Amino acid sequence: MRPMDPDFATYVRARQHALLRAAYLVCGDVHRAEDLLQQAFEKLALHWDTVRHGHPDAFVRRILYRDAVSAWRRTRREQLTVALPEVSYAADDVHVEARVELERALARLTPKQRAVLVLRFFEDRSEADTAEVLGVSVGTVKSQTHTALQRVRELVPHLGPTLTGRETS
Structure with missing residues (x-):
């Protein structure tokens, strides 16, 4: 297991609240939004070396929105x-x-x-x-x-x- 990149940790700390708010607005559930964001950060960590100098927010947001829509397609349950x-x-x-x-x-x-x-x-x-x-x-x-x-x-x-x-x- 390799150690966490300090730039990645700094990015996550700086952006997590704004990104969590966007995730909540998309899915309407705090717990689901937290899960979506955590999964997006995990995917970002895997691609951090290539995304870090570009637009990591865009990468994370794309994952958030697509995963939220994909989750709905898989379950399609009305509550x-x-x-x-x-x-x-x-x-x-x-x-x-x-x-x-x-x-x-x-x-x-x-x-x-x-x-x-x-x-x-x-x-x-x-x-x-x-x-x-x-x-x-x-x-x-x-x-x-x-x-x-x-x-x-x-x-x-x-x-x-x-x-x-x-x-x-």
């Missing part, structure tokens, strides 16, 4: 609950309720739709970048974005057209 869990709200934060509603709406999307929305609007990536990361066509990104936004707007109608702060094509 239904009788009642939604109780949520406590901070009295001084007016955006908490909208955030919770948006998270619930995102949870009802397919993993591919969530991944497209996270890449396009959370990470502010272009349609071409999103298509490359997910390994799909630009047309698929456009249709998935349209369908996902339409579904979120149906589920949380008061967010309306200001949901993303910009128009999609």
Whole structure:
């Protein structure tokens, strides 16, 4: 077993929180997001010597999004609950309720739709970048974005057209 590269350890410490947030937004489950990120870091470690001087974030994100979508394809199980869990709200934060509603709406999307929305609007990536990361066509990104936004707007109608702060094509 070879020792851990100090540059790799530094990279992981510096980027783990932002990458975990992206993983959570894609899969909607903290534990699954942690697992996805750990697996992505393991894959990165195997390729660190070739990726380190390029764009390691892009490498990790591509793994995160593709693995999240692939996991859904393998299982395709819908998880239904009788009642939604109780949520406590901070009295001084007016955006908490909208955030919770948006998270619930995102949870009802397919993993591919969530991944497209996270890449396009959370990470502010272009349609071409999103298509490359997910390994799909630009047309698929456009249709998935349209369908996902339409579904979120149906589920949380008061967010309306200001949901993303910009128009999609």
